[in-house]
Amino acid sequence: xxxxxxxxxxxxxxxxxxxxxNCSFTDSAIYNLQxxxxxxxxxxxxxxxxxxxxREQTSGRLNASLDKSSxxxxxxxxxxxxxxxxxxxxxxxxxxxxxxxxxxxxRLLVSP
Amino acid sequence: GAGVxxxxxxxxxxxxxxxALRCDPISGHVSLFWYxxxxxxxxxxxxxxxxxxxxxxxxxxSDRFFAERPEGSVSTLKxxxxxxxxxxxxxxxxxxxxxxxxxxxxxxxxxxxxxx
Numbered sequence: 001x002x003x004x005x006x007x008x009x010x011x012x013x014x015x016x017x018x019x020x021x022n023c024s025f026t027d028s029a030i031y032n033l034q035x036x037x038x039x040x041x042x043x044x045x046x047x048x049x050x051x052x053x054x055r056e057q058t059s060g061r062l063n064a065s066l067d068k069s070s071x072x073x074x075x076x077x078x079x080x081x082x083x084x085x086x087x088x089x090x091x092x093x094x095x096x097x098x099x100x101x102x103x104x105x106x107r108l109l110v111s112p
Numbered sequence: 113g114a115g116v117x118x119x120x121x122x123x124x125x126x127x128x129x130x131x132a133l134r135c136d137p138i139s140g141h142v143s144l145f146w147y148x149x150x151x152x153x154x155x156x157x158x159x160x161x162x163x164x165x166x167x168x169x170x171x172x173x174s175d176r177f178f179a180e181r182p183e184g185s186v187s188t189l190k191x192x193x194x195x196x197x198x199x200x201x202x203x204x205x206x207x208x209x210x211x212x213x214x215x216x217x218x219x220x221x222x223x224x225x226x227x228x
Contacts, residue, residue, distance in 0.1 A: 004154075034216065034217070036219075041221070042221050042222075043116070043203055043205075043219035043220050043222055044155070044203070044217075044219040045219070046216040046217060046218070049216050089154055089155075091154075097168075098143065098145075098160050098162075098167070098168060099145065099157040099160055099168060099171070100145075100155075100157065100217065101157070102147075102154030102155050102156070103154050104152070104154045105154055
């Protein structure tokens with residue numbers, strides 16, 4: 001059974017710092033991996049989707065990497081801003097399945 | 113364009129009552145998912161539709177949970193005889209395709225269900 005773990009559970013940084021969020025998964029037979037952002041009381045917003053054949057994806061200040069063989073992904077946020085404060089969730093889709101398996105998220109607080 | 117819309121936004125039910133939660137996916141989206149999110153946890157999969165066909169309901173926690181998407185667009189998640197452990201946010205998500213490339217999921221804002 002696929003299990004997804006995110007470290008750290010919470011992170012507080014001053015504005016302007018670069019930061020890395022970590023995601024690990026137990027079964028490397030994944031189809032893709034997706035990073036989401038969730039604001040309080042809201043649904044999830046897709047940030048980046050990495051197919052299993054890809055190593056990384058970039059969008060603006062965000063960069064996500066995938067090392068399928070070691071079961072790891074990182075989300076790098078450059079020059080953090082207070083508006084980046086949210087919970088970041090990692091989710092994997094296993095090969096042969098449609099559903100996503102989520103981690104428990106990292107709560108990020110960026111202070112001005 | 114409009115995103116995924118869920119209603120009601122909040123629902124309070126007394127234990128034992130039946131509830132129905134509605135999801136309007138993005139127009140033209142083939143795939144529709146329901147997830148349950150407990151406080152402080154990541155979403156957990158409940159069920160998946162491809163058009164009107166329910167292809168995976170392995171995540172439904174009991175036979176009190178039932179979902180349908182009769183015309184391949186709007187979906188309803190019904191919970192019968194609600195229990196306190198059913199209290200959670202129920203998220204609906206849709207994607208354009210079900211096929212090879214794994215389209216990004218678009219989530220609604222969820223329905224927060226509180227069972228008293």
